[in-house]
Amino acid sequence: xxxxxxxxxxxxxxxxxxxxxxxxxxxxxxxxxxxxxxxxxxxxxxxxxxxxxxxxxxxxxxxxxxxxxxxxxxxxx
Amino acid sequence: xxxxxxxxxxxxxxxxxxxxxxxxxxxxxxxxxxxxxxxxxxxxxxxxxxxxxxxxxxxxxxxxxxxxxxxxxxxxx
Numbered sequence: 001x002x003x004x005x006x007x008x009x010x011x012x013x014x015x016x017x018x019x020x021x022x023x024x025x026x027x028x029x030x031x032x033x034x035x036x037x038x039x040x041x042x043x044x045x046x047x048x049x050x051x052x053x054x055x056x057x058x059x060x061x062x063x064x065x066x067x068x069x070x071x072x073x074x075x076x077x
Numbered sequence: 078x079x080x081x082x083x084x085x086x087x088x089x090x091x092x093x094x095x096x097x098x099x100x101x102x103x104x105x106x107x108x109x110x111x112x113x114x115x116x117x118x119x120x121x122x123x124x125x126x127x128x129x130x131x132x133x134x135x136x137x138x139x140x141x142x143x144x145x146x147x148x149x150x151x152x153x154x
């Protein structure tokens with residue numbers, strides 16, 4: 001089981017990505033943790049360390065994928 | 078079975094997205110077609126119609142998701 005982390009900030013672009021995209025991942029192989037950086041600002045540094053530059057973003061197997069564009073990470077600090 | 082289309086143009090960003098991201102989709106629910114727009118320029122119009130603005134992009138259930146940023150669609154015409 002691999003872990004995937006979906007970082008978002010509650011924006012409309014984020015919600016669309018979460019509902020229609022994250023649900024498409026293989027549940028047999030990926031456990032997806034959803035982190036709302038607007039509420040959980042303590043994890044912004046972790047997201048940065050993982051290479052996240054904007055939300056929404058999905059980190060799979062240690063690599064950050066930016067999906068569309070909602071907000072820059074700097075807006076959440 | 079839903080269909081997903083991954084549009085790319087052979088760029089390094091595209092290849093990374095294809096290998097590490099598309100493979101994470103649930104194979105029981107999604108059949109993924111990979112389209113190289115640099116080689117198959119006849120399909121650029123189709124990509125545009127689906128809302129694709131840059132590659133790599135994945136269209137799932139009719140919605141376009143831009144994953145990171147490789148090249149604008151206009152560069153492929």
